[in-house]
Amino acid sequence: MKNWRHSKLDKLAKREKFRKSKSKIADEENILESEFIKEETSWDELYKEGLFAARIVEVHKRYAFVSTEPSPLDIQTHDVWLASIARKYTQSQRKERNFFAVGDKVLCRPGSQEGSVVSEDLPSCIIEHRAPRASKIARLDPMTSEREHVLASNLSQLIIVASFVYPKVKWGLIDRYLVLAEEQGIKATIILNKKDLLQEQKPEFIEDCKEYMKIYSQLGYQVLTTCAENPSAEEKEEIQKLFHKAISMVSGHSGVGKSSLVNLLRPEISQEVESEDILTKGRHTTTYASFIKLGTGGYVIDTPGIRSFLLETRSSIDLSWSFVEMRPYLNKCKYRECKHLDEPECAVTAAVKAGHISERRYKSYVAILTGASGREGRLRDVDI
Numbered sequence: 599m600k601n602w603r604h605s606k607l608d609k610l611a612k613r614e615k616f617r618k619s620k621s622k623i624a625d626e627e628n629i630l631e632s633e634f635i636k637e638e639t640s641w642d643e644l645y646k647e648g649l650f651a652a653r654i655v656e657v658h659k660r661y662a663f664v665s666t667e668p669s670p671l672d673i674q675t676h677d678v679w680l681a682s683i684a685r686k687y688t689q690s691q692r693k694e695r696n697f698f699a700v701g702d703k704v705l706c707r708p709g710s711q712e713g714s715v716v717s718e719d720l721p722s723c724i725i726e727h728r729a730p731r732a733s734k735i736a737r738l739d740p741m742t743s744e745r746e747h748v749l750a751s752n753l754s755q756l757i758i759v760a761s762f763v764y765p766k767v768k769w770g771l772i773d774r775y776l777v778l779a780e781e782q783g784i785k786a787t788i789i790l791n792k793k794d795l796l797q798e799q800k801p802e803f804i805e806d807c808k809e810y811m812k813i814y815s816q817l818g819y820q821v822l823t824t825c826a827e828n829p830s831a832e833e834k835e836e837i838q839k840l841f842h843k844a845i846s847m848v849s850g851h852s853g854v855g856k857s858s859l860v861n862l863l864r865p866e867i868s869q870e871v872e873s874e875d876i877l878t879k880g881r882h883t884t885t886y887a888s889f890i891k892l893g894t895g896g897y898v899i900d901t902p903g904i905r906s907f908l909l910e911t912r913s914s915i916d917l918s919w920s921f922v923e924m925r926p927y928l929n930k931c932k933y934r935e936c937k938h939l940d941e942p943e944c945a946v947t948a949a950v951k952a953g954h955i956s957e958r959r960y961k962s963y964v965a966i967l968t969g970a971s972g973r974e975g976r977l978r979d980v981d982i
C-alpha cells in the first residue's frame with residue numbers, strides 16, 4: 599500500500615504556511631476541554647447528525663489524519679481523511695501539547711472549515727469530539743518542560759525496544775518506560791535487538807546484559823532477544839504472536855530497530871528503515887508516530903526514536919508503586935511519607951541491602967525520583 603500520509607506532506611506543509619499567514623484566528627471564548635471530551639456511550643445520538651467515529655492515525659501541527667472505525671477495533675486504515683479540530687476549540691487552554699495523539703478515538707463531521715488545511719486527494723473532516731483515553735503514554739514536552747506530550751493513546755501493550763549496541767542499550771530508559779506502562783496498567787514487553795552485534799562485544803558487557811535481562815524476567819516482564827534484520831523462525835513466530843490482535847506501541851531510542859521489527863509483521867505500510875551506516879547518529883528515520891494495520895493481525899503504533907524523555911514529577915508513593923518489586927514493602931516503612939532514600943527504618947532500602955530488590959533498579963528509582971537522567975553526573979539531562 600502506498601504511504602499516502604507522507605507523500606502528501608510537503609504539499610500540505612507549504613499550504614499550511616500560506617494559510618497561516620493569511621488567516622487570523624478570531625479570539626474566541628475559551629471552551630473547556632470537558633466539552634470536547636465525550637464518552638463513547640453518548641456517540642449514537644451524534645451519528646444521527648452525520649458525525650462518524652474515527653481513529654487518529656497520524657498527528658501534525660495543525661491537522662491530523664484519521665481513519666474511520668465503523669465498529670470498535672475495526673479501523674479502516676485504507677480510508678484516510680484529513681482532519682482539523684473544530685474551530686471553537688482551537689483557542690481553549692489545555693494542559694497538553696497537542697489536542698490529539700495517535701490512537702485517539704474521535705467523532706468527526708465530514709467537510710472542512712475556513713482556514714483549515716485541505717487536500718485534493720483526501721476527503722476532509724472536522725473533529726468535534728474525542729473519547730476519554732483508556733490509556734496513554736506521555737512525557738514532558740521537551741520544548742516547554744511544562745506541558746504534557748501524549749505520544750499515543752488507547753494501547754493495549756507497550757513494546758520497549760532497545761539494541762544491545764549501536765546504540766548501546768540504556769537500561770534507565772527501559773525503566774522509565776516500564777514506569778509509564780505500570781501506571782497505565784498496560785502490559786510491557788522488552789525486545790533487545792541487534793543480537794548479531796553482541797558477538798563482537800567484550801564478555802563483561804555480555805554478562806552485564808544477561809544480568810539485566812534476568813532482573814526483568816524475574817520481575818515478570820517478557821524479555822525477547824532478536825536480530826530484526828535476520829530473525830530465526832522461532833524469533834519471528836514469537837514476535838508475531840506478541841503483536842497479534844493487540845494495539846501495540848513500539849518505543850525506544852532512535853536507530854534501535856523499531857521500524858525493522860514492525861516490517862516483520864507485514865505492515866500495510868512498509869516502514870522506512872535507516873539506510874545509512876548504523877553508526878551515523880542524530881537522524882530520525884521515523885518522523886511521525888503512525889498507526890499501522892498489521893498483516894499478521896492487530897495494529898501497531900510505530901514511533902520516532904526518543905531522545906528527550908523527561909517524566910513528569912511524581913510523588914515517591916506513585917513512583918515506588920510503579921516499581922513492581924517495591925510493592926510488597928511499601929506500607930512497611932517507619933514513616934508513611936517515606937521516599938525510600940535515606941530515611942531510617944525504610945523497608946525498601948532494607949530490601950535492597952538484603953538483596954531482595956536489585957540495586958540497579960533501585961538506582962533507577964532514585965534517578966527518576968530526583969529528576970536525574972540515568973546518566974551519571976548530569977541532572978535533568980534530556981538526552982538519554
Ligand SMILES: Nc1nc2c(ncn2[C@@H]2O[C@H](COP(=O)(O)OP(=O)(O)OP(=O)(O)O)[C@@H](O)[C@H]2O)c(=O)[nH]1
Pocket residue numbers: 791792793794795824825826827828851852853854855856857858859870871872873874875876881882883884885901902903904
Ligand atoms: N546489525 C543489525 N542491524 C539492525 C538490526 N535491526 C535493525 N538494524 C539496522 O539498524 C538501523 C536502524 O533501524 P530502524 O528500524 O530504522 O530503527 P528505528 O528504531 O526505527 O529508528 P528511528 O525510526 O530513527 O527511531 C538500520 O540501518 C537497520 O538496518 C539487527 O538486528 N542487527
Ligand SMILES: [Mg+2]
Pocket residue numbers: 856857858870871883884900901902903
Ligand atoms: Mg523507525
Ligand SMILES: [Zn+2]
Pocket residue numbers: 931932936937938939941943944945946947
Ligand atoms: Zn521507605
